[in-house]
Amino acid sequence: MTNMERTTCLVVGGGPAGMVLGLLMARAGIEVTVLEKHKDFLRDFRGDTVHTSTQNLIDELGLGPRFAQVPHRRIETMRMQFDEGAITVADMRRLPGAHPYIALVPQWDFLDVLADAAAEEPTFTLRRNAEVIDVVRDGDRVVGVRYRDRVAGTEHEIRATLTVACDGRGSAVRAAAGLAPRSFGVPMDVWWFRLSRRDGDPVGGVGRISTGQMCVMIDRGDYWQCAYLIRKGSDGELRAAGIEELRRRFAALLPWMADRMAELESFDQVSLLDVQLNRLRRWDLDGLLLIGDAAHAMSPVGGVGINLAVADAVAAARILAPALRSGGIVPRSLLHRVQRRRLLPTAIIQGVQRAAHKGLFGQIMRDEPTQLPHTATAAGMADAVIPDAPLESLPLPLRLLQRFPVLQGLPARLVSIGPLPEHAPEWARRPATPART
Template identity: 70%
Template sequence: MVNNERTTCLVVGGGPAGLVLGLLMARGGVDVTVLEKHEDFLRDFRGDTVHASTLTLLDELGLGERFAAIPQRAMTRMRVQLDAGTAELADMRRLPGAHQHVAMVPQWDFLDLIADAAAQEPTFALRRNAEFTGLLRDGGRVVGARYRDRVDGSEHEIRASVTVACDGRGSAVAAAAGMRARSFGVPMDVWWFRLPRLDNDPSGAALRLSTGHFAVLIDRGDYWQVAYLIKKGSDGPLRAAGIEAFRRRIAGLLPWMSERLAALESFDDVKLLDVELNRMRRWDADGLLLIGDAAHTMSPVGGVGINLAVADAVAAARLLAPALRSGGIVPRALLHRVQRRRYWPTVVVQSVQKLAHRALIAGPVLENAPATVPAGPMPTFDDTVDPKTVAPTSALPLPLRLLQRFPVLQGVPARLVALGPLPEHAPDWARRPEAALRG
């Protein structure tokens, strides 16, 4: 037996884009249902960043105080650590507005906050354990979706005026619609792992760059979240060399952390991110819209994927909610307006990422990456690369020399990471004062 349901806006995927879109649609008076595959949000996210533009959005939605109460770390600066020492790369304190930082907070806490706020709206519904299984069509138009309850196995059909795919990279909705992305080749994959952090360690985020190696260290308070780049497709051979070889590799790159590498007990502690960079040529079909990673999968360079996905959701709600509230069929031309607004910021960010892949990563790092690390005991270091040592300006490449000589320029990468090319703001009808929500 198939259970039949009806809503106005159906959102597939309860990630940042899906829940923000659901909240805004509900505040716009639109009946909205969000399908989330899992029971909760307690999963191993690695994009646990809330950017300055999203912090401003939370203020506009009346959720700033609630968010501030969540335990978090503030990243105000980004540094690059070279063999010669450390140089400043981006200074968030030069950002305009009230939020001059990027908040490092577990993504499940952020998602719980948005879901709880949306649940206060009478037109919002969140279906958990709801696994998308297919699209409903009427002729050539998408008119909803099928989903399976993962608890009791029941099958459901839910019809909607508009269906929005927010189910991330490898979108099942896009595949069901026959939509294929244009893929841009990437030279690397990423290994993610954790290392203990001490109280006297540097704070914030740092890039560690050396010939043949590239790592990003993100301050999570009591531990470092580390991203280490490897050549695309090399995960299998490198894992076959064993965890001890990997520890030696990281000890050579981060000698000041060598005594902490025992925390990597096996490769079960090292997670692979299969990096993709792609973009749909068209984000819409009749009755269907794709946003966030479903429309454009980003490289981890800059960590801006969540930022763009939330901005997509805000733009989609502003453009579509008034039409959905008034009833009737939303024309495809209106759906396409979302892509027209959000396409060029996506292209700008992906172009910067592609440039970084070619100029920085593919050349000096991955082409010179060692295939193996010689066997033997863990190396010891008398002359370590101290992350607090300032690199002499003469040892820096020209772009970094300019950033050190003219610190105001450090606001440029800060804006690109923390704000993005086109920050989106909550429409007036979605804004709430903090006091009203507390009441």
């Protein structure tokens, strides 16, 4: 038997976009329920980059002191290491404001900050272990969803004036609603795994590019979250070669990690991230809005997906909250205003990512990995002592960034602030307060 519930705004997905939207709607006095599929926020696939625009939003919401209490690292410059040496591609220190850096924060901690703040609002409900299995329709209008309690195994129906899908690139709501995004080709997938971090390792993040291979490592304090790029669709073939081949490749790319590669005992420790880049032509149906990766899956290039999704949520709350407060059906024309507001920045970022896929990343994935010698130690790989790459070895755009460092502020602004940053509505702002103890 299906149990029936009711709310005003139903948010599917407890990621950054869903939790920000839930918090903002609750601060508008709107009854809002967030459905989160899992029992908690602990997942390695969660991205960790909280960019300048999102940190500014956190301050506007009065959550700056709480966010500051979460252990985090800072990226002030973005450097990439090639075989010939290293280059700086973006300098966040040239950005204006209180946060001229990218914060590396475990996303589960960030989500806990948002969830705790939202829980202080009387109209907010977070329902965990709630897996959406279908949408509920009244004629052509979406009026809610059916979900399964993953603990009890019971099915529930929750109806809402407005349903917002924030459930990511594999959106169950999008599939149930019969929507299919337009996909743009990508040349790579990503293997995702952990390796221990030691004193003397670089701080913040590491990017390494060589012929035929690339990796990015995220500093999580006591361990590295490692992303190793592989050719699109090659997961099965490469796994068949055995874990030793991955150990060999990674140790050759980053010799200072060689003595800890034995920590990778099997491919059970290696997860596949299916990289997608796509966009819905229309982000809404009657009664339904899709935002974030559910509307436009982003490539990991630049790590901007979280911040773009959060901006979608802020725009959606600002545009839709007044209508939800007044009661009645939210017209589809109003839902479409969210897409009109957010389409240009989305298209710009995806355009940059598509260019990167066709250029740098496409070339990396087309080439066969070279055999690299093990020539460096951990102490010899700190950012401060990696020699700069010779200018003549670089493509023209990268040469210009090195010759005129002021230009490094442009990619920093594109990545960390974005083309159209969103700000909290006045009704959602609060004085800065510490977390409750």
